Amino acid sequence: MRYAFYFAPCADAPLSQTAAAWLGRDAFTGIEHPRTAETDFPAEELDALTADPRRYGFHATLKAPFHLAEGMSEADLLAEFAAFAAKTAAFEVPSIIVGQLGPFFALLPETLHRPLQQFAADVVETFEPFRAPLSEADVARRKADTLPPSQRQNLLNWGYPYVFDEFRFHMTLTGPVSDAQSPAMANVLNLRFADFIGRPLRIDGLALFVEPERGAPFLVHSWLPLKAAQQNG
Template identity: 40%
Template sequence: MSDATSTAMNTAPAQWSAATRFALYYAPPRDSAWWRRGCEWLGRDPESGEPLAPPQPVELEMPLASLTVAPGRYGWHGTLVPPFRLADGVTPQALVAATQAWAARRERFEVAAEAATLGRFVAVRAADDSGAQALQQLAGDALRTLGSLRAAQTSAELARRLDAPLTPRQRDYVETWGYPYVFDEFRFHMTLSDSLDEAPTRAALMHAWNAQMRDAGPLPVHGVAIYVEPKPAAPFELWQRVDFPQENDA
């Protein structure tokens, strides 16, 4: 099989509208410990819609679910192309086709990864520079390829995103790409917590995640997934998986 494959439904639900947002995310393979344990950690499988019981690390005095509200809405993932609305005339199926064509030119790779801090958050990060650079290149290539399918920002969206402490380069990225942390500003992460003020809580979460993933092996980057926010503030759903070719694909 020479083409990248999609392993989910390929029709757009009728309840989607012009306000529906799409995102290209990294999602670990469904049969991997990286997928199963990440979904359990956030309390939801965004592909099946199944609610899951989060683990309760012994280091925590409060329920894990109370510390993962925001990442739980977005679902277990690592952002490659941030959420966007489709441009006029672009259908969800066209987005899938473009993603498949792009993915067919990619190669599978693996990245050493571990939980670390990212500001006041805890997230899975690449454990070395080579992995971080591979993921940064992947995200940048995806954004350049799919960027023409994005709807232009509204003036309100642009004003909201610029109302933040940004560098001149980040402001340029917001105006051009709709998001400040792209290309050289991109830092791959899979969020494990809300924003937390308490350093001991962040440390406990890092320790708990790394302990349970000690034998999981490297992060397998074997494909991407299209996630959907059906309507504003709704939980994101994994709509389509798109695999990178295997080595024996002709």
């Protein structure tokens, strides 16, 4: 069993529902959604292009997947989770857009938002005592030797390369898309997520996801509202 702390809107939020339909699976329920074709993309091709984010479920990574450290229990983790959510105030990212991180499409903040960076850092640090050290296989899987020095150090210290100064909030919508297909994919996603683009994203909760066994689809174990938060939608 691996655990991960992700941002995800609550289960019945319009953004969660739209993203689940796009990815083809709802991580809150495990229910799969039938794939439909889009302009320039047959259903089978879209299924392949969304396979990786579909397994993880719609989310933004804060604390990357980890095994529990020796001496720590799920009950311990849940208690700290509840305490963190109760004392951490909700806030808004001013505007989100469809953008790219390399060949991947995702929902991104339109500009860097410092409260979001701090929130992510707080999650990383708070739950670090619960994370078992990475195995040699995990480090190799991350291709540590190919990472820039700062990211490699983050991986070794925190279990994930993209934390603190290297963190960039993103809610992944596709796997790698070729340069030739990128303009068409951008058009499809801007239409699909038109109701959310250029509008605030409320960071009003935190989700604990679980991977029951290595390679299995991730599921939401629990979702807790942040302090004084109102659910999206």
